[in-house]
Amino acid sequence: MRWEEIDSQICSIARGLAIFGDKWTLLIVRDAFRRVRRFSDFQKSLGISKHRLSDRLNRLVDVGILSKVLYDEKRDRYEYRLTQKGIELYPVLMSVVQWGDKWACDGDGSPVVYEHKLCGHETRPKYVCDQCDEEISARDIIPKVGPGIETKLLRGQVVSRDGL
Amino acid sequence: MRWEEIDSQICSIARGLAIFGDKWTLLIVRDAFRRVRRFSDFQKSLGISKHRLSDRLNRLVDVGILSKVLYDEKRDRYEYRLTQKGIELYPVLMSVVQWGDKWACDGDGSPVVYEHKLCGHETRPKYVCDQCDEEISARDIIPKVGPGIETKLLRGQVVSRDGL
DNA sequence: AGTATATGGTTCCATTTTGGAACCTGTCAA
DNA sequence: TTGACAGGTTCCAAAATGGAACCATATACT
Numbered sequence: 001m002r003w004e005e006i007d008s009q010i011c012s013i014a015r016g017l018a019i020f021g022d023k024w025t026l027l028i029v030r031d032a033f034r035r036v037r038r039f040s041d042f043q044k045s046l047g048i049s050k051h052r053l054s055d056r057l058n059r060l061v062d063v064g065i066l067s068k069v070l071y072d073e074k075r076d077r078y079e080y081r082l083t084q085k086g087i088e089l090y091p092v093l094m095s096v097v098q099w100g101d102k103w104a105c106d107g108d109g110s111p112v113v114y115e116h117k118l119c120g121h122e123t124r125p126k127y128v129c130d131q132c133d134e135e136i137s138a139r140d141i142i143p144k145v146g147p148g149i150e151t152k153l154l155r156g157q158v159v160s161r162d163g164l
Numbered sequence: 165m166r167w168e169e170i171d172s173q174i175c176s177i178a179r180g181l182a183i184f185g186d187k188w189t190l191l192i193v194r195d196a197f198r199r200v201r202r203f204s205d206f207q208k209s210l211g212i213s214k215h216r217l218s219d220r221l222n223r224l225v226d227v228g229i230l231s232k233v234l235y236d237e238k239r240d241r242y243e244y245r246l247t248q249k250g251i252e253l254y255p256v257l258m259s260v261v262q263w264g265d266k267w268a269c270d271g272d273g274s275p276v277v278y279e280h281k282l283c284g285h286e287t288r289p290k291y292v293c294d295q296c297d298e299e300i301s302a303r304d305i306i307p308k309v310g311p312g313i314e315t316k317l318l319r320g321q322v323v324s325r326d327g328l
Numbered sequence: 329a330g331t332a333t334a335t336g337g338t339t340c341c342a343t344t345t346t347g348g349a350a351c352c353t354g355t356c357a358a
Numbered sequence: 359t360t361g362a363c364a365g366g367t368t369c370c371a372a373a374a375t376g377g378a379a380c381c382a383t384a385t386a387c388t
Contacts, residue, residue, distance in 0.1 A: 001211030002344095002376075003187050010275045012264025013194050013257060019268060023167055023185055023346090030177050033302065039365055047165030049347050054366065075355055077364070085267050090302040091291050092263060093177060095255035100176025103249050104183060109311035111174045117304045119296035127255050130290045132283035133297070138197065138254040140281045147273035166347070166373095187375090203336050213376045218337065239384055241335070 010149060019063055020089070024048055024056050026096070029082070029089055032066065037079040065089070094125055174313060183227055184253070188212055188220050190260070193246070193253055196230065201243040229253070258289055 007018030020026050024046065031045050043053055057080055060066040065086035068078040101110040116123040127136040134140075171182030184190050188210065195209050207217055221244055224230040229250040232242040265274040280287040291300040298304075 005211075006187075006191075007268070011194075012261045012268060012275060014191060015268035016260040016264035017187070017190060021185075021187055021190065023170075023181070026181060026185065027170075027178060030175075034307075040363085043365095047169075049349095050366065051348085051368090052346070072355095072364095075364075087302050088263060088266065091259040091300075092256065094291065094300070095259045096180040097176045099252060099256060100180035102252065104171070104176060104179035105312060108313075108315040111176060111310055111312035112307050113310035115306040115308055116293045116295060116298070116300070117306060118298050119293060121293070121295035122308075123293040123295050123300070123305070125291045125300045126294045127258060127289045128292050128297075129280045129283060129285070129287040131280060131285035131287050133292075134280070134282050136255075136258070136280070136287070136289045138251050141287070142279040142281060143198075143276050144279055144286075146275055146277035148269060148275035149272075151272040204334080207336095213378095214337070215339090215377085216375065236335095236384095239335075 010152070016092075020065070020092075022056075024052060025060065026089075026093065028053075028056055028060065029065065029086060030093055032080065032082045032086065033090070033093065037081060038077075039080075042080075060086075095127075098124065174316070180256075184229070184256075186220075188216060189224065190253075190257065192217075192220055192224065193229065193250060194257055196244065196246045196250065197254070197257065201245060203244075206244075224250075259291075262288065 003018070007015045009015070020029065027046055028042060031042055034045075036042055036045055039050075039053065039057070042048070042057070043050060046053070048056075057066065061068055061080070063085075064083055066080045067083050069081055071077055071079050097112070105111075113122050114125070115121070128134060129136055167182070171179045173179070184193065191210055192206060195206055198209075200206055200209055203214075203217065203221070206212070206221070207214060210217070212220075221230065225232055225244070227249075228247055230244045231247050233245055235241055235243050261276070269275075277286050278289070279285070292298060293300055
């Protein structure tokens with residue numbers, strides 16, 4: 001299977017990864033959260049080739065994760081900023097950070113820690129059930145066929161019922 | 165910059181993505197959560213070439229996300245199972261699922277929904293501060309230099325202080 | 329005994345993707 | 359006028375990938 005076909009799977013992971021699952025895209029989004037906005041600053045920060053960066057930025061704009069904001073009319077220069085769709089990638093990045101802090105650190109501890117403005121404490125965000133507020137672990141979750149699959153079944157489309 | 169150098173960054177995102185930031189690896193881990201364990205089952209599920217799959221499985225074993233478990237001594241056959249290090253990738257996958265459900269669905273709704281065994285309800289896990297239990301949003305988080313950077317500074321290593 | 333089939337690979341090659349260097353264009357500042 | 363800067367595009371060699379063919383072992387079927 002070619003990568004472009006991967007998002008044909010009825011799976012939000014496959015569809016998400018089809019958008020930001022390549023080598024550079026999430027690092028670009030990471031930089032955007034760090035308030036990097038301009039082409040040359042992304043390039044300096046990432047060490048990516050201009051060619052690739054240009055390509056990735058355009059794609060991120062196309063899919064609506066970044067938007068271009070004019071900042072110099074004369075020279076037709078744009079900044080790249082996160083949209084709401086982009087901002088909501090925060091949990092993805094934060095969960096990668098937390099995994100990396102635990103499993104991919106040299107011995108010196110987390111490079112970055114996070115203060116929660118609302119309570120003033122250093123926070124290690126955790127996933128909880130929105131119904132009972134207990135922390136989520138993989139073993140306590142049962143995946144079930146959802147409306148996105150059910151609707152297709154009713155329509156007679158053939159789908160796989162695999163679930164995470 | 166070449167991709168192999170990316171994990172030299174003192175950044176847990178870069179280091180995490182260096183491990184599972186390529187096209188197929190997270191999909192393999194997804195399947196592992198779905199109890200796919202054998203070479204041919206991964207291949208059927210993913211449509212990845214055997215070559216690539218062999219390569220990725222071995223890498224995942226090398227970095228300790230999967231382990232090989234002998235299931236047929238005569239034929240020297242192994243299953244691939246998530247280790248603890250792998251199981252803890254669950255929040256990464258779950259956050260991708262939630263983003264995908266919201267932003268990368270066709271109109272039919274989530275393909276899969278999740279029941280929380282402990283409370284019996286359909287859950288939409290949320291990220292909360294472990295100190296005050298308020299839901300986390302990108303804007304309420306202030307990144308600060310952590311021990312992983314401070315230690316290096318004290319040692320005189322030159323590091324960047326960027327943070328998410 | 330002989331053949332077929334399943335599993336889990338490896339080898340090879342053509343196609344794609346990538347990194348890096350060189351080049352381009354418009355503007356501004358000295 | 360010269361040079362620097364931002365933000366690209368073009369080109370090529372190197373690396374990653376997909377797909378097909380091949381292989382080795384063990385069991386299962388006839």
